[in-house]
Amino acid sequence: MSRRDDFLKELTEAFGPPGLEDDVATILRRRVEGFCEVSRDNLGSLIATKRGTSDAPRIMVAGHMDEVAWMVTDIEPAGYLRVRPLGGWWPHVMLGQRVKLRTRKGEYLGVIGSKPPHELKDEERKKVLDWDNIFIDLGVAEGFDVVEATGVRRGDFLVPHAPYESLANENLKVVKAWDNRVGCALSVGLLEELREQEHPNTVFGVATVQEEIGLRGAATSAATVKPDIAIAVDVGLGRDIPGFSGADRNPERLGGGATLLLLEGRWVSHPRLVRFVADVAEEEGIPHHFSTMDRGATDANRFAISGEGIPSMAICVPSRYIHSHSSVIDHRDYEAALKLLVAVVTRLDQATVARLRG
């Protein structure tokens, strides 16, 4: 594995449910501490400041550290755990999967229980399980006291357990939590690239908390940084799979390059900023394409309405199967997004930002 793979493996496999992103923050901090000022806001978002040739404009580029996860809400007498989702889960993708529980005593492997098909009634087969019928098994058996062995308590967190691997096509990497450790890697990767380059501004590489449960770190980090321009880096939704074809003849796809997100639900990205970024990509010959999202939102949504308003957009890496144990990206799209961020940020001087703000 390359050094970049090692970093992405460490980052994606790290434990980081919404509200407990410290392990991810520590990994990121280590990368930038030597050449950036690093701080965290009161909710925990990491802010790394890299000064260029000017204090202004202030450019913020942010990925979120948290991943979709679960919280323990009850422990049955036999030792099975009941949980509630943190972020959007479709229970279909959960059953039979492995999870990692963290308690005051350590980390423990568990499995999400499921009935064998032999036991399913016809109406059960057609339904998605509700949360009251989902449970975690940490190894319940005669003579094993789950609470005593693991120290599990209500309020403890669980995340998916899924290692970083290549698919048959080695450009494609599969692991949990590309959403959004890929954004964290890009935000830090941009700062690393800027060590070698002059930039006419001050750049804030940010890693936000609690995106999956309501863009909460986006609100506090933008209020702390007060940027002039904010770019969220996140995963896009690869639509190049069966079931999506037809409506869009140029869908967001793996290998298509960086994604410029035009529309999130009913929110538009800042049109002049999107046009500027697209022009830079064209000029530099960086692979890119456009996408829209019918539901959901990125941190860019919240950045846009922070303070007096901040021109904001999201630059994404197309991804398949997010919010599951097996999200997939193409590392070439990651490289394209990184190149684009560097090209954009090194052009954002006072005059350009004034023009964009209008």
Ligand SMILES: [Zn+2]
């Ligand atoms: Zn997500």
